[in-house]
Amino acid sequence: MQFKAMVLSNVELSPGYFRMKMTAPQELASSAPGQFLMLKVNDAIDPLLRRPFGLFDVGSFLPEYAGCGAQIYCEILYKVVGKGTKLLSALHHGDLVDLLAPLGRGFDLGPAGEEKVLVGGGVGLAPLYYLAKELKNRGEKVRLFAGGRNRDDILCITEFERLGVETYVATDDGTLGERGFVTQVLEPHLAPGTRIFACGPTPMLNAVAKMAQKSGVPCQVSMEAYMACGVGACLGCVMKGANHTEETPDYRCVCKDGPVFDSFELQWS
């Protein structure tokens, strides 16, 4: 659906990373972790296109106005990378943005009783928080493996811990957690009976998908792509499906078929 949302807060968490909270209609309460929204940062034609963001959190709050009932909110976690996100970072409480949400296919939470393993790189932690919240609501055991170049890339770890998630951290420079790739920290923890949910840079997802396949562990990945429409019409955001060849092409639309895919659905390099 398309709606106007009011910015409730827009806070810089660590250099270049922001967390923005917005009002949302009741319908968003039934969105699934892994789904995303598309946001128009202003009414101008530059930037022209909407920007896609995974849902970091959806919940309800009680506004401070007398007599007001509970109101739904949604949150995004984003990194300032270009013109659109730069403008976004300058929005304040009370500003209005135009949203399409909830869009795409979210995570399949899987059967109860498994150990849920969340793997996130940088801003890829965004959809995993909403997922962790849902999983903990179901009483599941959840572990989070978070990676980044340095400590500034590791976001909202305390929030995950507050949910009761066991967290493991790896940074390239060792400024937080273990030094090295998150996949190295992850590998010893993979065993039958676990299920992976991953979001982050493609090389990280590539490594996680291969590791999952080797260990025989089911793995879902949340992909990122350039998008124009977000509703499966423009076909701008496709990726290669597992059986893609030059002769028998198999493209999957990230916005409509994803952004969450079973790792075996996609072709990894």
Add this chain to the structure above:
Amino acid sequence: MQRPDMSVAIAGIEMRNPVMTASGTFGYGAEFADYLNLESIGAMITKGLSLKPKAGNPTPRIVETSGGMLNAIGLQNVGIDAFIDQKLPYLKNVNTPVIANLYGNTLEEYGEVASRLDGLAGVAGIEVNISCPNVKQGGIVFGTDPRAAQEVVSLVKKNTSKPLIVKLSPNVTDVVVMAKACADAGADALSLINTLTGMAIDLERRRPVLANVTGGLSGPAIKPVALRMVWQVAKAVSLPIIGIGGIMTGRDALEFMLAGATAVQVGTASFLDPSAAQRIAREMEEYLVEHGIASVRSLIGALEV
């Protein structure tokens, strides 16, 4: 005052208002059904259909530019048979004319796709794409050579009894020459413009952003070029014209009508506002009310120069 008469007709296709959705920007219609009332717009044009399903180009396929976007989708589509089996049944239940956009990899394929659509209930007309800048065959080759265009249009005309719209490319020296060639070959209407060939460069990687290197530029950035071409063609040929290019608002659409267009197509605007086509039709009507104009048709070609 009564509500203004917004209806127009293109080559016998009756539309409740002049706003159509442009091929390649509206999927097969159903994708947008949650965001606007499909029965509030003038007509829908399908994604370009080919004889066999087509995979399209490698990624990245799109990039944003100042006031516009570049795409190199490469005409990915389900193919004519899957369109008829899977997409048309839904569209038949929508009370809005559906125009099938088609293209071929060869001259013969253009004729074959047109003949498969002929006689099909639920398809009000066809739009022939001779202007896609992103594929070697099936597009720009036929759209930049007047003789090749004439051949394609003549052949399609032989294979269809439906109203035939030809979509022109702006990537030519003189669009009027192409327009006349298509008119002479039997086109019932012309739509213009398709995207302008452009490119974007990633300065950090020192590489083109698009995998296809070049792409088609659309969006508000191309509106002045489109308006100029519609105006030139409208003066030179007597066929109805559908104006396309960067239309974001009702006022944009009305400018195209003043320049000589009978109807317009909304493309890129649907990406950033999925309800754009419906909104634009409403804004056009509001303008007519504000100015006491009884019929939108009275604005066609009413530009004073």
